[in-house]
Amino acid sequence: MREGSAARGGSAARAAGTSGVPAAPQARPAAPGDADAPRGGRPPRRAAPPPRRTEPAGQAAPPHRAAPPRPAAAPPPPAAPPAPAAAPAREDAPPGAPFLAWLRTPRPQAAPGVWAFGHRPRPAEEPVRVPARQLLGGALIALLSCWLLWSLLWNSFLGGLWMWPLFNFTADSWRSGMTFVVLSYGYYALTAAVLLFFFGRLGRWPEVWRRWGAPLVRRLWDDGGEPPPPAPAPREDPAEWPRLRAAGAHDAADRLAADARAGLMNDVDHARIERAWQAATARPGLLAAFTDTVLRHGAAACPHPSGARDLAVRTAPHDLVARQVRIGTAADDRRNPYAHRGTGCALDPGLLGTSLLAVGPPGSGKTDRLVRPVLESLCLQALAGRAAVVAVGATGAGLAPDDAFDVVVRIGRPDSEYDLDLYGGTDDPDEAAGVLAEGLVGDLVGARPEADGRRAATALAQLLGPYRAAHGRFPAVPELRELLDGAPGALGALRAALTAGGHEALLRELDARERQAGRPGDVAPLLADRIALLDRPAFAGFFDTAHPGRTFSLRTLEHPLRVRVDLPERGHAEASRMLARLVLAQFTECAASRADRSLFACLVLDDATSAVTAESVRGLQRLRSAHAGALLTLRTLDDVPEALRGPLLGSVGCRMALSGVTTWDGARFAEVWGKEWVETRDVTDRQVVAHDPFSRGMHALRRLISGRAVTAQSVTVRTVERERWSASELAHAVPPGHAVLSVTSVGGAAAPPVLVDLHG
Structure with a gap:
């Protein structure tokens, strides 16, 4: 069933691509109310989509159900990214100069977690550095000695011996007239150069220049309007779109280059069109449509289904060429490797694909300095058709503005436009039962005798399968609660519906459930108590399976969606933790079962308290091979069962300990970071x-x-x-606003733990 849904979703995307605007596979979802769309197989549509674009004469518009509404022709160009600090924009610069300077800035290969934009690699080992007082004193003494020796020579206090080469290695005819004057001054200059070279090496003048002279001159030069560097050759200039030209699409490259010079293109446009070009080259039949779309719309071609080309607010530096977001600067600290000191620290999908765990007390900067920049970066990459992101946090957490998302699910709020699919968008009762059991009692496994994940999934499957066969849908929360409570009326009605529908084979499932209900230690009462947390007046109208038109499910991770789920933490703390656990379980299941993994899928879970279970730890390990990852934050590792603290730290590739962690938490990080020879x-x-x-x-x-x-x-x-970092150092030596971060890439490259200034 899942394969069929994925195939139909791919057909919709191909229909959208061949209609004149090619995009990445499955980049154009259909509306949730489409009759031919499987439930949960396509993402929901924005509440007020822009009007459809008028197609050229003679070209039929694609059917409404095959492609979502498209934005009107060319939205207004958003602001370009800031120019590099080394080349500030001038008043007489052309409109596209900041964008072109940003695009042409070199991004050398760097270690994992290093901000590549304009990066200048440093030696692996710290060179021997002469103290400033000793260096300046030696340079001054050498200068005075040079001046004294020259004065003695010039005034003939040392005799005329130094002039001996001039008189003994020149012809007699040269020692008269202007020739001798020129020759004499040339000899004086040569002698002065030899003295300057000798005393300069002796006094380390080049080191003085590198340490103080060059930075001062560079600063004065920048303040006085440094002219922009010359543009590279067309074959090497990314602003000239050399890959399009190499494939013969010269007209499209000219149009895009002209828009870039005119200031009509930004970094999201560049990344989005690059993504569309990759999709077009993967299927040669789309090349002509891609060229036609670019020629008609330029930098606004191949838009995101929402029509947005940028975020209204950016709070962190982003580089969509390297797909990085800068979260701070490595401190110039002796505990940091010399190659990392002073370099920018950044995260990208290659690192988030191994998942990231951040631990720090409230106020340490988890949300402001980590979650928001990463979420902002993923939203920008979703606009570029490269990622899908799901953010989960408490209502009012302020992870990002509403207009930064395509779907906002406000659970427990009557003004919520979307609902959450309790069963993860699947049609398989066994799969739905397994995910729902993890969300309901996953935190109690091992803590209570009857709380067993496998028994809970079996009990739910014995009810979900028959109910779906009888009604064509899964039960809503009140109906599921009645079935788990063993209400005679609910079970009798379900039995009658199965008999009327000819599903006698499923009656055995109900018989088995009724037999188990009378035994000691049955898990159904515990499941009923947990599902009762969602059967509250505040959640009336939510988790409704009878009207799936407004229901969002995580089966839409094959589309470049930006989703935020607000949890009702105030007044419903236990229900919020249960829903967070459910979303995490659904994400790990849906991300791993995607048919199209070209998009990077990421779950951002702000405050994963009680969401980490044995099953979720195993699910995090599967994300790396599924081109997906998760960002989890915790106030303390004490929020995780003791038996899972070590496996959790071992299952993620990126770990961050923020200032203020306890020595107990620090001991866990110190253990996983290991030791080194010093x-x-x-x-x-x-x-x-x-x-x-x-x-x-x-x-x-x-x-x-x-x-x-x-x-x-x-x-x-x-x-x-x-x-590398002791428990005491992590607890007491990390300054406020700092964190110790270690990263590992999906390819296996790792970087040692680095002290990061999150305000840098």
Whole structure:
């Protein structure tokens, strides 16, 4: 059944692509009320979609059910990304100069987690750095010595020996007239150059220039209007779209390059059209349609189904070429590797694909400095047709504005436009029962004898299968509660409907449920108590299976959707935790079962308290191979059962400990980050004993002046194994607004834990 739904969704996307606007596979969903759309197989439509675009004469518009409404011709161009700091925009610069400067900025290969935009690699080891006082003192002494020696030579205080080469290696005819004057001054200049070179090397003048002179000149140059760098060659200039030209689409490349120069293109447009071009090259039949669309609409071609080309507000630096978002700067701290000090720290799908766990107390910056920038980046990538994101948080958490999402599910709010599918959009009763059981009692597995995940899934399947066969849908919350309570009227009505429909084989499921209901330790009463948390007046009208037109399900992860689910944490804390656990279970199941994994799917769960279970930990491990990931935040690891704390840290590839964690949490992070070999220097002072009278007198004088005895130092160098970050350092040595972050890419490349300034 799932395969059929995916196939029909792909057909809709292909219909949209061949109608003149090619896009990434399955990038154009149909409306939720379409009669031919399987429930949960396509994403819901915005409440007030823009009017349809008028098609050219002679070209029929695609059917309404095959493609969603498209935006009107070319929305207004959004603001371009900020220009690089090294090349500020001038008043006389063309409109597209900031975007072109951003696009042409080099992005060298860097270690995982390093901000690649304009990155300047540093040596792996810290070079020997002369102290500033010693360096400046040596340079000044060398300069004075050079000037003194030159003065002595110039004034012949050292005799005429230094002029001996001039008189002995030149012809006699050169020593008269203007020739001798020119030759003499040339010899003087050569001598001065030799002296400057010798004393410059002796006084380390090049190091003085690199440390203080060059930065000062660069700063003065930037303040005075640095001219823009020359454009690279057309074959190497990304603003000229060389890949399109290499494939023969010169007209489309010219149109896009002209829009970029005119300031009509931004970074989202560039990433979105690059994505559409990749989809078109994968299917040669779409190349002509892609070229035609670009020629007609330029930078506004191949739009997102919402019609949006940017977010209204950006709170963090983004680089959609490298698909990175900058979350801070590596601190210039001795505990950080030298190659990382002062570099920007960034996250991208290649890292989030291994999932990220952030632990820190309230106020440490989890939401403001991590969740919001990452969510913002994923929303931008969704607009570019490269990602699908689901954000889950408490009502009022302020993860992002409403206009940054295509779907906002406000559970418990009567003004909510969308509802949440309690069964994850599946038609399989066994799969629906397994996911629902995880959401209802996953946190109680092992804590209560009757709370067993397999028994809970079996009990639910014994009811969901017959009910769906009899009514063509799964039961709503009140109906499921009655069935779990074993109400005679509900079970009798279901039995009668099965008999009338000729489903005698499913009657055995009801018989088995009734037999188990009378045994001690039956899980159905516990399930009924948990489902009763959703059978409240505040949730009336939600989780309604009879009217699926407004229901959102996570089966739509094959589309570039931006979804936010608001949980009613105030007054319904237990229900909120249960729903968060349910969404996490549905996400891990749906992301792994996608037929099309070209989009990166990510779940952002702000506050995963009670959402982490043994099954969800196993689900997180499956996301890496499914081109998906999750970002989870916790106040403390104590919110996770003790038996799962180690497996949770081991199942994610990216780990962040924010300032204020306890030593107990720090010990877990220190254990997972392991140890490293470091070189230690032990310095021992021993008092020097003088035997002759002169030395004793000098020692006494030195003790009188300095107040300390004369000592000699002995240095012992050893290589020992130490923790990268100890529990005490994580608990007490991480400044406010900082965090220790380690990342691992999907390909297996890892970076050591780095102290990050989240305000940098």
